[in-house]
Structure formats: structure tokens, C-alpha cells
Amino acid sequence: MFLYNSVLTFYLIKMKTIYTLIFILTFSSVYSQQKKINNYKYLIVPERFSFLKKTDQYQTSSLTKFLFKKNGFNVMLDSEELPLELKNDPCKALKVIIQDKSSMFKTSVLIELRDCFNKVLYTSKEGGSRIKDYKKSYQESIRRAHASMSNFVYEPSLEVAISNNNEILESTKNKEVIVKNHVEKEVTAIKPVVKIDNTVTKIKNKVKKETLPKVSNTIKTLYAQPKSNGFQLINLKPEVVFIILNSKVKDVFIIKDKNGIFYLKDNLWIAEYYENEKLVQEKYQVKF
Secondary structure (H helix, E strand, C coil): CCHHHHHHHHHHHHHHHHHHHHHHHHHHHHHHHHHHHHHCCEEEEEECCCCCCCCCCCHHHHHHHHHHHHHCCCCECCCCCCCCCHCCCCCHHEEEEECCCCCCCCCEEHHHHHHHCCCEEEEECEEEEEECCCCHHHHHHHHCCCCCCCCCCCCCCHHHHHHHHHHHHHHHHHHHHHHHHHHHHHHHHCCCCCCCCHHHHHHEEEEEEECCCCEEEEEEEEEEEEEEEEEEEECCCEEEEEEECCCCCCCCECCCCCCEEEEEEEEEEEEEECCCCCCEEEEEEEEC
């Protein structure tokens, strides 16, 4: 009897230790993922998920956006106008991906959060439904997958909080400048109108169009992924914009499949190539 009690006591202590260890590991994993996610201010939801044929089919995108807003995130569809901060640095956003794991008799989905390099930072538990109606079934599955993320409430990290405060200060300064400029315009005397010869203007414009390349003033940010003979440059979506090949000249690359080059000038990367027999010049910031 004594031996039986000893064995039982040892077994209970061992099981308690195992359950405690499992709890600690699970909590550590969730905390680590939460900490990573708090480094991002924005979530981008695709207007159409890859397993669907139509935009916002079954209202999957709008529902996903609504659910993550409840977690405190700044959520937007990829078709919406992005904030200037996000245009300048797309890596401040995570992309929401829904993976369809459905079988013949059950609709199942997983929710993934990926960074701008398509690295998965978080994966939800699988959410499922046996409802036969596709719209109701997908919506219920998404809600159940999201429910497994209920403990994730966005709390900005110190770095993000400082960035938010700087944005508020910058916005206030801009408003002050606008008001000041408006007042100055009101008190400034009207300048005399100078008549310009339309014929001369048309000739100048024609010469400029024929001699100058088509220049894009919009500066976009691309992200470099190394390849054996160069790099592939991707955007936020992510999609490959250029594949650039090494050359013997420093900071000069050859653009694959385009008649052009990619080179560094004044801290900006310039893409020059011919499109429809016209010279195109585009400026980029590249993060290697």
C-alpha cells in the first residue's frame, strides 16, 4: 500500500510538472508573437484573397478588416489610399493572409500575419464550419479563426508610440503653416498678369517632350532580396518589380528583361529603361 501511494504521488508530481512546462512554453510563444506584432502600426487586408475569384467575395475582406479593428489595429484594404508614412515605409504594416484549408465536407481557414518580406509572424488556430452556404460558412470560419486571436490587443511599442507623437506634432506644424500662408496671401497685393505668347510656349513644350525622358516624380520604396547574380526588388504586396543583375561598375545594375540600367545617384536609385520606344526614368528608395 505504501509503495502504491509513493508511485501515485510521484506520477502526480510528474504530470503537474509537465502541464506547468507546457503552459510556460505556450505563454512564452504567445507573448513573443504579441511583442512582434506590437511593432507594427498597420494591417493591410487584400481586397481579394487568393482562394477567391471576386473582390471581397462573401464579404471576406470587409469582415476581416472589421474583426481586426476590434483588436485595436489600424486596418485598411490594399485598394485604399495609404497614409504617407506607410507609402514611405511599407514595412510598417503587416499583411493579413487567409489560408483556405477546406475539405469536401468542411470549410476551414487559417489567418496569417506576414511582414513585408512575406515572413509569417503569427498563425491563428484553424477555424471551421459545416454550413453548406458558402458565404455563411466562410464568414463563420473566419470569425472562429479570429476568435483564437482574442488575446491579441494592439498596444504600441515605445518606438511606435514615439512615432505617433511625432506625427501629431508634425500635423500641428503643417496646419500652422497653412494658416500662415493663407493670411499672407490675403494681404499680398495682386501681381500684374503677364501675357505669354502661346505659340512660343507650345514650341517649348514640344521640344521638351521630344528631348526629355518620361520622369516619374513619385519615389517608391523597394526591398532587395539577394539572388546568385544580383537582387530581386519587391514592393509591399509583395510582387517583384525588377530583377537586377550585377555589373562590373559599382552601384550600377542591369535590369533583366528590360532594355535599361539601375544605378545610384544622389542617394536615390534610378531605373532607366525603354518602354514602347520611349525612355522612362523612375526614382526609388531601396532597402538592401
